[in-house]
Amino acid sequence: MTAVPALDVADVTKTFGGRRPLRANDGVSLTVPEGAVVGLLGHNGAGKTTLVNQVAGLLLPDSGSLRVVGHDVVAHPERSRREISVQAQANVPITGLTPRTAIELVGRIRGGSRRDVARRTDGLIEALDLGQWASTPAHKVSGGVARLTAFAMTAVVPGRLVILDEPTNDVDPVRRRLLWTQIKALADDGAGVLLVTHNVREAEHAVDDLVILDRGRVIAHGTVAELTHPLRSTLQLDVDLPPGRTVAWPPCATETGHDGLRARASVPAARAAEAVAWAQDAVDRGDLDRYSVTPASLEDVYVELVGAAGETGSPGGTHADAAETHAPVPAGHDADTTEGTLR
Numbered sequence: 388m389t390a391v392p393a394l395d396v397a398d399v400t401k402t403f404g405g406r407r408p409l410r411a412n413d414g415v416s417l418t419v420p421e422g423a424v425v426g427l428l429g430h431n432g433a434g435k436t437t438l439v440n441q442v443a444g445l446l447l448p449d450s451g452s453l454r455v456v457g458h459d460v461v462a463h464p465e466r467s468r469r470e471i472s473v474q475a476q477a478n479v480p481i482t483g484l485t486p487r488t489a490i491e492l493v494g495r496i497r498g499g500s501r502r503d504v505a506r507r508t509d510g511l512i513e514a515l516d517l518g519q520w521a522s523t524p525a526h527k528v529s530g531g532v533a534r535l536t537a538f539a540m541t542a543v544v545p546g547r548l549v550i551l552d553e554p555t556n557d558v559d560p561v562r563r564r565l566l567w568t569q570i571k572a573l574a575d576d577g578a579g580v581l582l583v584t585h586n587v588r589e590a591e592h593a594v595d596d597l598v599i600l601d602r603g604r605v606i607a608h609g610t611v612a613e614l615t616h617p618l619r620s621t622l623q624l625d626v627d628l629p630p631g632r633t634v635a636w637p638p639c640a641t642e643t644g645h646d647g648l649r650a651r652a653s654v655p656a657a658r659a660a661e662a663v664a665w666a667q668d669a670v671d672r673g674d675l676d677r678y679s680v681t682p683a684s685l686e687d688v689y690v691e692l693v694g695a696a697g698e699t700g701s702p703g704g705t706h707a708d709a710a711e712t713h714a715p716v717p718a719g720h721d722a723d724t725t726e727g728t729l730r
C-alpha cells in the first residue's frame with residue numbers, strides 16, 4: 388500500500404474576480420510526501436501564496452482537490468488544519484513576548500506538554516544560534532532574529548505538513564545554513580515540508596523535489612538532478628575581470644551574461660579542456676583575475692525556464708492573458724523528458 392502523502396494537490400484552479408479575471412492557479416498538481424522537502428519556486432506573482440492559502444483553508448479553490456494527510460481541505464478544513472504548521476511570508480506580531488516565550492506559547496497551543504515544549508524550544512534556540520536574543524523583548528530584536536523566531540514557532544510542535552513561505556528572508560548567511568539544517572531535520576523527523584522560496588541557489592541543496600510555477604501553471608517538476616539533466620552537456624565558464632578589461636572569449640564559449648567585472652559563458656562539456664586552457668592562459672597573462680568551470684546549476688535551468696517571467700508575469704498583471712499562453716520550455720530541449728517533467 389502507498390503511504391498517504393502529507394499534501395496532495397490535484398488540478399487546482401483559482402481565479403480572482405474583477406473586470407479582468409486573473410487565474411492565479413491554473414490546473415496546479417503537486418505532491419509532498421512525508422519525510423521530504425519539496426521546493427515551490429516561481430517569480431513574483433506566480434501564484435505560490437495563492438496555493439498556500441488554499442492548502443491552509445484560507446481560500447477556496449474554483450476546482451480541483453487539496454488533501455492534507457488524506458483529509459479533504461474543502462470538506463474538512465478543521466481536520467486538515469490540525470495537521471499543518473505554517474510559517475507565513477509576513478511574521479506574526481509577537482509584541483510583548485520574547486523569542487523564547489513566543490516559541491513556547493505556540494508549542495503549548497499546539498498541544499505539546501510543558502516539558503517537551505521547553506526541551507524543543509531550547510533545542511531550536513541553540514540550533515539556530517538565537518541564545519543571545521532568546522529573552523530580549525520582541526520589539527528590540529532584528530528582522531533576521533524575528534524571522535528565525537517565526538520558524539522556531541512553526542517547528543516547535545510541527546504538523547505532518549509544514550509550510551514555510553520564504554523562511555530565509557532577512558537571515559544572515561551563517562544562520563541561514565543553520566536554518567537549512569533545521570528544515571531538513573523536520574523532514575528527517577517525518578514531516579512533509581513545502582518550502583516556498585525565490586532562493587533557487589540555496590534551495591538546490593536543501594530540497595528533495597522541486598515544483599516550478601510560472602504564471603499560475605506548473606511548468607516543471609522533479610529532483611534537482613532530473614531538472615538539470617537537459618543541460619548536462621553544457622558547462623558554465625565564469626570569469627572575473629581586472630578593472631578596465633573586456634573579455635575576448637575563445638571560440639568554444641558563448642557569452643550568457645556580463646555584469647560589471649563578472650562575465651559568464653556556456654561551453655559544450657566536450658570542449659571543457661579548451662576552455663580551461665584559454666582561461667588559465669588569460670589568468671597568467673593578467674587578462675582575467677580568476678575563473679571557474681561548473682556544471683549547469685538549478686539556477687541556470689530556472690532562468691532558462693522562467694527568465695522572461697519577470698517581465699511577463701509582473702504583479703498587477705497579465706495572468707488572464709497568460710492563461711492563454713503556453714509556458715516556455717528551454718530552447719532546444721524536448722517538452723517531455725524521462726526525468727523531470729516539463730509541461
Ligand SMILES: Nc1ncnc2c1ncn2[C@@H]1O[C@H](COP(=O)(O)OP(=O)(O)OP(=O)(O)O)[C@@H](O)[C@H]1O
Pocket residue numbers: 403404409411429430431432433434435436437438701702703704706
Ligand atoms: N485577493 C486577491 N485578489 C486579486 N488578485 C490577487 C489576490 N491575491 C493574489 N492576487 C494576484 O494573484 C497573482 C498571484 O499572487 P500570489 O501572491 O499567489 O503570487 P506569489 O507567487 O506568492 O508572489 P510573491 O513571490 O510575490 O509572493 C498575482 O498577480 C496577485 O496580484
